[in-house]
Amino acid sequence: MDTILSVSGVSKTYGSGTTALHSVDLDIAKGEIFALLGPNGAGKTTLISIICGIVTPSTGTVTVMGHDAINEFRAARRLVGLVPQELSVDMFETVLATVKFSRRLFGRSGHDAYIEEVLRDLSLWDKRDARIMELSGGMKRRVLIAKALSHEPDILFLDEPTAGVDVSLRRDMWKLIHRLRDKGTTIILTTHYIEEAEEMADRVGVIDKGKLILVERKAELMKRLGKRQMLISLQEPMGTIPPELEEWHLELEDEGKKLLYIFDATSERTGIPSLLRKLAELGIGFKDLETSKSSLEDIFVDLVAQGKAEGVAA
Numbered sequence: 001m002d003t004i005l006s007v008s009g010v011s012k013t014y015g016s017g018t019t020a021l022h023s024v025d026l027d028i029a030k031g032e033i034f035a036l037l038g039p040n041g042a043g044k045t046t047l048i049s050i051i052c053g054i055v056t057p058s059t060g061t062v063t064v065m066g067h068d069a070i071n072e073f074r075a076a077r078r079l080v081g082l083v084p085q086e087l088s089v090d091m092f093e094t095v096l097a098t099v100k101f102s103r104r105l106f107g108r109s110g111h112d113a114y115i116e117e118v119l120r121d122l123s124l125w126d127k128r129d130a131r132i133m134e135l136s137g138g139m140k141r142r143v144l145i146a147k148a149l150s151h152e153p154d155i156l157f158l159d160e161p162t163a164g165v166d167v168s169l170r171r172d173m174w175k176l177i178h179r180l181r182d183k184g185t186t187i188i189l190t191t192h193y194i195e196e197a198e199e200m201a202d203r204v205g206v207i208d209k210g211k212l213i214l215v216e217r218k219a220e221l222m223k224r225l226g227k228r229q230m231l232i233s234l235q236e237p238m239g240t241i242p243p244e245l246e247e248w249h250l251e252l253e254d255e256g257k258k259l260l261y262i263f264d265a266t267s268e269r270t271g272i273p274s275l276l277r278k279l280a281e282l283g284i285g286f287k288d289l290e291t292s293k294s295s296l297e298d299i300f301v302d303l304v305a306q307g308k309a310e311g312v313a314a
């Protein structure tokens with residue numbers, strides 16, 4: 001892996017006593033889209049803020065293309081663009097002036113052709129002379145991205161890029177992020193939306209209560225943990241599950257009209273043929289069988305529940 005960013009043993013305890021991160025290790029590969037997934041308060045923003053040098057870690061190190069994020073703050077920070085959750089711009093300023101100002105903050109000036117390219121990519125070029133206050137919510141978000149890209153960073157962080165955004169705008173944002181990656185930018189995004197990670201990411205990290213409980217390629221994650229479910233629609237509703245069916249750990253759904261069987265599609269024995277034989281033996285008729293794949297959401301819920309059971313909680 002061609003590592004562009006390395007986080008090693010990073011912990012953070014705020015002055016209030018809250019420990020937001022517990023010894024996080026993470027390497028990001030050049031050119032990947034990495035989604036950091038976690039519930040509210042899991043520590044996502046804290047981790048991003050540490051990487052961007054906004055928050056100082058209590059322990060551990062962060063290096064961006066070999067530059068230490070604390071000791072070589074300027075060199076490291078220059079390589080990173082941050083799109084924050086909240087709008088942080090002067091509402092009376094124009095789009096073009098806002099983006100140019102951000103570029104100058106990083107000691108870069110000129111290169112108007114680059115700024116024009118960024119604004120065109122974000123469909124903001126026609127709005128370059130509009131004041132921020134005149135823009136729609138979606139456009140304002142794109143201005144935040146333009147600002148973050150203004151100094152030509154190698155890595156772009158997006159903190160909840162689509163929070164509170166409607167479905168079509170969310171899809172536009174996904175397309176845009178893919179285009180940025182195709183141009184060579186490494187993308188790290190935080191999200192609550194499993195759908196977003198599922199749609200976009202090459203790799204997914206799951207963070208819960210300050211611990212990175214899993215980092216894995218999305219495809220492998222879904223294969224490894226992907227369970228399938230089979231829903232059996234019964235001819236006659238069932239009050240309770242007969243003890244003869246105990247070994248399949250079935251659940252009754254839809255007021256006893258359906259039986260739910262969760263199985264591992266990757267295992268040699270799914271248990272389906274024997275279950276169907278047993279149903280026939282017991283004279284339990286069914287009208288329909290439906291199988292479906294579990295989503296990343298099911299996996300995530302399982303993982304967080306598992307973490308709790310194993311005492312991952314701080």
Ligand SMILES: Nc1ncnc2c1ncn2[C@@H]1O[C@H](COP(=O)(O)OP(=O)(O)OP(=O)(O)O)[C@@H](O)[C@H]1O
Pocket residue numbers: 014015016018019020038039040041042043044045046047
């Ligand atoms: N400046 C701060 N001072 C004290 N505690 C903080 C500070 N910032 C965050 N925290 C605490 O650290 C924990 C992690 O917060 P963080 O904002 O990193 O989580 P998050 O995963 O980004 O959450 P969300 O998805 O809600 O944005 C929380 O318990 C939060 O209350």
